[in-house]
Amino acid sequence: GAGVSQSPRYKVTKRGQDVALRCxxxxxxxxxxxxxxxxxxxxxxxxxxxxxxxxxKSGLPNDRFSAERPEGSISTLTIQRTEQRDSAMYRCAxxxxxxxxxxxYFGPGTRLTVT
Amino acid sequence: xxxxxxxxxxLSVFKGAPVELKCNYSYSGSPELFWYVQYSRQRLQxxxxxxxxxxxxxxxxxxxxxxxxxxxxxxxxxEEDSAMYYCAxxxxxxxxxxxxxxxxxxLA
Numbered sequence: 559g560a561g562v563s564q565s566p567r568y569k570v571t572k573r574g575q576d577v578a579l580r581c582x583x584x585x586x587x588x589x590x591x592x593x594x595x596x597x598x599x600x601x602x603x604x605x606x607x608x609x610x611x612x613x614x615k616s617g618l619p620n621d622r623f624s625a626e627r628p629e630g631s632i633s634t635l636t637i638q639r640t641e642q643r644d645s646a647m648y649r650c651a652x653x654x655x656x657x658x659x660x661x662x663y664f665g666p667g668t669r670l671t672v673t
Numbered sequence: 674x675x676x677x678x679x680x681x682x683x684l685s686v687f688k689g690a691p692v693e694l695k696c697n698y699s700y701s702g703s704p705e706l707f708w709y710v711q712y713s714r715q716r717l718q719x720x721x722x723x724x725x726x727x728x729x730x731x732x733x734x735x736x737x738x739x740x741x742x743x744x745x746x747x748x749x750x751x752e753e754d755s756a757m758y759y760c761a762x763x764x765x766x767x768x769x770x771x772x773x774x775x776x777x778x779x780l781a
Contacts (some may be wrong), residue, residue, distance in 0.1 A: 561716070589767065591767070591769075593771075598682075599773055599774075600677075600759050600761075600771030600772050600773050601717070601759070601769075601771045602771070603768055603769060603770070606767050606768065608767075613767075614767070649717065651717075661719050662719065662769070663718075664716045664717040664718065665716065666716055667716075
């Protein structure tokens with residue numbers, strides 16, 4: 559079946575612009591995760607959804623970052639007034655449930671470059 | 674603070690040689706640890722988790738609570754093992770903390 563998909567795969571934007579990154583999880587997966595990965599670093603937790611509820615947004619770096627999952631399926635990560643330091647790979651993952659017994663499946667990532 | 678440390682950015686070994694990718698962690702509770710792998714042009718994927726105590730693609734990892742380590746081992750490296758490997762710790766039921774990763778290169 560189809561895995562987790564993310565769009566766009568690559569995004570180049572100018573400093574100060576807003577960007578929206580989309581994640582389409584595996585059908586039926588309740589849990590959805592967003593990560594940010596800077597060059598040479600590991601994935602860094604941003605936020606977690608259980609169905610449509612954003613249960614943890616402790617990893618969002620500041621209030622320019624927000625995420626939503628209004629119908630419990632597709633999620634959008636929005637970055638307002640982008641800055642060069644926002645350049646990174648943004649990864650989305652989903653799992654059947656968030657109990658910890660279920661494997662996370664990752665999407666291909668969106669490479670964001672802010673010029 | 675919870676932390677995962679992978680001290681080696683790059684590890685090169687010859688085909689057929691043993692491999693050990695190091696991972697140390699700091700965690701105040703009872704840790705759940707994982708190894709993830711990313712092959713070239715593929716997605717990040719789970720390789721193994723300590724709780725299942727299984728061997729995947731010949732890799733094993735033992736949780737050593739005394740040394741706070743979860744090193745990944747394989748007795749005989751294959752060229753197809755070349756990839757980026759990330760050690761991760763799960764805090765609670767959903768929050769994963771990843772290490773910085775080790776690139777494994779298996780030389781012919």
